[in-house]
Structures are given as structure tokens and as C-alpha cells.
Amino acid sequence: MSQQQSNDVEEPVVTEDAISIPKPRGMKTIEVDDELMQDIRELAREKAGTILLNILTDLHAADIGEIVNRLDQEDREFIFNLFDNETASSVLLELDPAVRQELLELLPSEKISNYVGFLASDDATDVVAELEPQVAEEVLEAMPKEDSAEVKELLQYAEDTAGGIMGTEFVSVHNNDTIHRAIRAVREQAKEQQTIYHVYVVNDDGALVGMMPLQSLVLTSPYRRVYKVMEQDVKSVRTDMDQEEVAVMFRKYDLITVPVIDSEGKLVGQITIDDIVDVIEQEHSEDVARMVGSDAEELEHRSPAQIAMLRLPWVLITLLLEFVAGMVVHFFDATLSKVILLASFMPIISALSGNTGLQSAAIVVRGIATGHVSLDRWWQPVIRQFQTTLIIGSVCGFVLGGIAGAWQGKIAFGLVVGLSMFISINISGFVGTCTPMISKRLGFDPAMTAGPFETAFQDVIGITLFLSMATAMLRWIA
């Protein structure tokens, strides 16, 4: 797209002795396949450290992390100990939490301090937060004062707030500085950072007053004052803002970074989009897990006993609700024993309507999350889902009613089965659509009410409806 004509009228702002940007370590990316793993395992067993280092050293830390994840503990330890501190620190970040924990438990605090010292403040904080309290203290003790102060400060913020995900690495300049000085500030601060996207502007009190994209340093006359070229409408978040709200903001305004301010408006950190992608992923996992009656924490390598404890409350509530369904069946024992074939259609009706309810609920939960569903216009999804279930209910009612009528040899029996199917699919779609919106309005997580409750509740309704209709029509269906 470019190839410029030579037309060098302007003088350089940076001379030959300029700081060169820190060359990132290995950046080559590969596919970690079974064959490669086989080779690496063999080399690890032969303790062929030099060859291994030759293979691994040029790779991107994410790939090395994947390889280390896939090794068994002994090989893992051997290979990890080959790395220099800088490599080890970036690989550490890429490991599965469980693998990282195992490795960290084997390492002396001093070594951990060395690794943590190479990390960006937010990553360093995450690693320290994962350590046993006593080890964490030793690690912080062994770190340079400046670094440990940063980490200690970040540790104070709740994990799921803007403060908890921000880093303290950012480039800021004073609003009275010239662009020329701003460039020098970027140069000095660039030593610590791989990529800079924006330069923030603060006033005498350290309060955030503006922002400049990095390119404006290249594009503006160096003699101009920062406050004349900066953007004043800068979006910022407070340290105590919920991380999910921060994520919504990133998505809505297509942000790459956002500055974080404390309660007095002082610039204290920066959140970058890669951390937000993690928040979005975490949010997704939470939604899925809650929709089926578990918790996102389940994904984070908890012990089976802990997972069972997470799930059991929901399971037992579902059991209770289903027990109500069982009592309904019991209430209609007389009808059932007269027309035992009803028992064959019970599971079909409750499964299909439960499923329809779950579909509607899942679609609405997702719609709320993506903004496709707005509570202001709650009737829109209700009408859409209702029109949809009218069609699905008709088809299912017709098919199942037809089969039932033919099987029992009585039109009335087909009518009871078909009509129950039709009605309960529609009720269930309606309830499934409304429940998440009502929970949201009441301030609960819509995903939490979408799953097992929905199906259990639908079982009670479906079975009651089916068996009462059958009882009412008993003389024609028996």
C-alpha cells in the first residue's frame, strides 16, 4: 500500500544511540502435535538439555506452555529448570492453573521471586495471589521494593473488579508537556513494555485529563503542547467497577485499552483488551455452567469433592421440585392404573416441553448477554418465542397425538396426548422466555434460573396438565 518517495526534509527526533525496543523472546509459533511431544519426551528422558533448549528457545511462550502442560511431572520439572528466568516467567503464565500450582510448589520462594520480577504487574499479582499466604509473603520479601509495592497495591483490589485486572504499566505525560517531551517519556517507559497503544495525560494532581493515540506522537509537531492535541473525552473506569461491566464497555465502544482511576480521579492503572478477552471467556463459562446448575469455578481444576459441593445444592433443589412432580403422579394413581399406557407418554411430554423451555431460556439468556434482548422491549422475545412454540407445539402435538391415538385405538386418547403436548410446549416456551428476564429485572443472574429449575418446573406443569386432562376424559380414553 505505501512505498514513499524520498523527500527527506525533516530532521530525525531520535539519534543512532536510541534505545532499541526490547526484542521479545521466541515468537515462532508451531503446531504442538503428538509427534513433537514424543520427541520431547524422549529427549527429556535422555536428559538432553542442550538439544531441548535448541528446540524450545525460539518458540512462543504459549507454545512452550502447551508442551509443558502435556508432559508428566518429572519431564516437566526437568525441562522447566532448563529455562532462563525470563523464559520461565513467561511460560509460567501460559500453563494450566493446576500445572502451574504443582510447579510453584516445587520451587524455592527466591526462584519464584525472580520469575515474578519479569512479569507485568497484573500477571505478577495473579501469580502471587495463587501462592500459599506464607510463600507469597516470602516471594514479596525477596522482590525489589518497587515491584513488590506494586504487587501489594494490586493485591488489595477484589479479583473481579477493574482494579483486580488492571496493570500499573502505562505511559503518562503531563498536560503541559510538549509532544517532544512526550516522545521522550514513551522512550523511557518503553523499556518496561512491549507494546504501547495510548499515552495518557495527567494534570498536576495526577488526575487523568486526556489521552493521545500513539500515532499522534508521530503525526504532530513536537513543539505543540500535549493539552492542545489530546482527546479530552477519555473513557475511564474506576478501580471498583465490576469486571463484567468493564467488558461490556470494551465491547460497546470497541476499546483496546482503558485507563483506570481511583476514587479521587487519579490515574492508577490500565486495562488492556487481552485481559478483557479472558473476562469474556470466564463470563461465558459461568453462563454455561449456571445454565446447567453448576458453577464456572468447576472448570478451574477443583477437586471432585469440591465440585460435588458446588453442584449438590442445585441437584437437591431439583430433586425437591421433581418430588412434587412425583406426588402429582401419585395423586393420579387411579387414572394411571386404569390406563397404564399413559405412563408411556409421560416421559415424552415432560422431556419435550422441558427441552423447549430450556431452548427458549438459553436463547433469551444469551440474548440478554449480547444485548439482542432488551428488557425495555420484553414483549418482543415473548411474542417471537410464542409464535415459534406454536409451530413446534402443533407439529409435536399432531405427531405424538397421532401415534397415541393409533396405539390405544381411541381418538380421545390421541386428543389428550396431542393437546397436552401442544399446551405444555407453549407454556414451557413462555415460562422459559420470561424467567430469565424476570431474574434479570430482579437483579439475579438470568443464567441461574434457566437450567434445571426450568425443566423440573416444567415436569410438574406438564404432568399435572396431562394427567388431569386424562382423568377428565377418562371414560372416553380407557
Add this chain to the structure above:
Amino acid sequence: MSQQQSNDVEEPVVTEDAISIPKPRGMKTIEVDDELMQDIRELAREKAGTILLNILTDLHAADIGEIVNRLDQEDREFIFNLFDNETASSVLLELDPAVRQELLELLPSEKISNYVGFLASDDATDVVAELEPQVAEEVLEAMPKEDSAEVKELLQYAEDTAGGIMGTEFVSVHNNDTIHRAIRAVREQAKEQQTIYHVYVVNDDGALVGMMPLQSLVLTSPYRRVYKVMEQDVKSVRTDMDQEEVAVMFRKYDLITVPVIDSEGKLVGQITIDDIVDVIEQEHSEDVARMVGSDAEELEHRSPAQIAMLRLPWVLITLLLEFVAGMVVHFFDATLSKVILLASFMPIISALSGNTGLQSAAIVVRGIATGHVSLDRWWQPVIRQFQTTLIIGSVCGFVLGGIAGAWQGKIAFGLVVGLSMFISINISGFVGTCTPMISKRLGFDPAMTAGPFETAFQDVIGITLFLSMATAMLRWIA
């Protein structure tokens, strides 16, 4: 963090006449609440155009988009027509697809061309792709040749490939250029773009050979040659790469942008992280929808009839599977009519085990998506889920068996109910864990097999198990 000392030894590279970066339009962000909407509706009804423009003009396009979304059609049209072309074009992008379509249908092709002309190539392509073929042609006709050629080129790529989401706006320099010339290239190309993150390096054939972060332009001597300072290990994707694979790459390597090359290695476009965030959201919607037996397309404002057609195949397959469960019940009619209370426990057992299966499946599907679950180590989730369901199954079996035994007044009855509960929860957790991994290995979408099939299949197993045990123990439970 910064405040530099004055120490201006170097000369400026950019003089006073430098191009100033295009100041983005409104950037102020607000909370769009009911009160604001009320005011805006009133003003729209009074046709108070100037006041409305005063309110709206400073806002971020995303906020204006939210406001326009929430208006009814008449007010919406009035307000939209107030905007200048540039504002209208950015607001257009922020609208719900359905709202956008309604608006576009009302506009003459020429006006649409004006709007599209202001958009980045990838956004322009998305808007044109949404138009009726004939309108699209007229719009492209009315656009400047250069812009329409770009859009036409982008339209050729499949929507869900790297080519389909890339933009043609990027900054590239020749590998033999000096840094000084590269800065000029950025200046010239910056006119078209709001934010530049990286500068790509190409050779004589236009092939991508390297990359520089923007800051290296500020940090390196302007006399050096580009090829000496560029990073050579640059990650790129081919136009035909699946967008989900691109998203995986962004996440794994924490990328902000990635260059796109054609089959001959020529640099043709760039993908930025905000488009990837959309891909991640879309992917997740797809997973959730498939897990409940629908399709992600359902979220995109399809007609109820179309949604019903999307869902019906899955519903009917579920009906078929559930019908098998019904036949199993029928097979055990004799047992059921002797111990009618069994019918009360049937729905409880099938619901709880179905639910456990869905939990395991959802957790594994999500684990595969996030990389927590690797098929190489398939036994890890199987063992974990199995240990978990052992605990959950024991608790549920114990509770339900206790209730059942007490109710019927027979220990054997409690034993049959409790044991069936315990066994079917464990089978169901096992099947739920394995099915998504097997589908993945076979090349299917793991989410597709997680939902209704899982529960229907579990109904058949749970009911068969329960009623055969009851039949075997009939003489002790009746």
C-alpha cells in the same frame, strides 16, 4: 508516572504543518436510561431537530445507536435523517441488524453509498452484504471506484473466513525503506484510519516479510533500514482460514492485530481484535444454542417460522428417542400396574440423571472450547466427572431411596429406587463426559451432541434400569 526533564537535544521529525490526526466525532459516553429516552421521544414528536442534534452530536456512536434502536420507526427515521453522512454511517454500524435493515430499506441507494463510503472496508462490506442484491449493485455503482473495488474484493471471501472479517486498511512499508520514510508512510495512511498499532513490512512482490510495532518508529533512529529493525517472526493468517481458528490464535498469543495474506503470501488485509471479540461472542452463542438443540442463527432475528424450522429436526429426533423410552415403559406395564408408585419415581430418576448428564456434557464442551480439556488426556475429565458423580449419585440415591422406602413401607423398594438413582446418575455423567469428546474426535461439533440427545438417551437408560430392577425385585417391593 512520567513528567520528563527538559533535555531537548534532538530535532523534530515533524514540522508545524504536520497532518493532525482526524479527530473522532462524538466520544462522550452516557447511560441511555428511560428518562433520556422519554425526553428524546418527546423532542422527536415535536420535530425539534436542532435541540436533538445538540444532545446527540457529542455522543459516542454506540450510544446514539442504542438510542435509535429504542425508538419506534417514525421517530427513528426522523432522527436518523438529522445526522450528517459521517455520523449516520457510524451510527448505522451500531444498530441492531433488524433495525438497520428497516432503515436501509427506506433509504435511496445513493444515500447508502454516501454512508458506506465513510466506513472501514470490512464494515462497508458487511453493510453491503446485508442489502438486497439489486440495491447492493446500485450502491456499489454510486461509490467511488476505489472504494467499491475494495468492497467487491472483500465480498468474494466466505463470511466466516479470515478474508471475510479482515479490513483492507493497514500501513505497510517496503523492507528497504528507512524508518524516516516509514514515518511518512504512517502519516499519509493515517488520514484514513483512527488507530494504527503495527506497521507491516513487504518486499518487492508485496509479500509480507516482517512487522514493526508503531512505537519502534518513535524509538529507532530514522536512518536505519526497516529490514534491520523489523520483527521477522510475524504471525499471519491466510484469507481462507476459518474465523474460529483465527480467534483461537488471537487468544493463544494475545494478539491485537494479525496480517492476512493470500495464497501467494501477498499482504492483503488486517484483522483487529474488536472483530475477534465479535467472533468469540458468535461462537459462544452457537455453542449455547446447539447445546439446547437450536442454532445460533436463531439469535439473528429470524422469523418464528424459520426458527421453528431450525429447531424442529432436533425436536423430532428427541421425540423419537423419547418414544423409545415410552416403549420401555410399555414393556414393563405389568410391573407398573402392580406397583403404581413406581410411576411417581420415574420422572425424578430420569430428570436428575438427565440433568447430571447435561452438566457433565456442558462442562466438557466448555472445557474443549477453552482448552481446559484436551483430547490427548481424555481420561482426566472422565475420572474427575466420575468421582464427582459418585458423590452426587450417593447423596441423591440415599435421599431418594430413603424417601421411597419410607413411603412404600418396604426397604426393598427404597433399595430399588436408591440404587437406580445412584447407577443412572453415574452412567449419565460418564456418557455426558465422553460424548462431546467423541464427537470432537470424529470431527463433529461437541456442543451439538450435548443437549437434548443426552437427556433423551439418559431417559431410555434410566427408565430401563429402574423398571428392570423393580421387575427383578417385584416380589419384595409389591
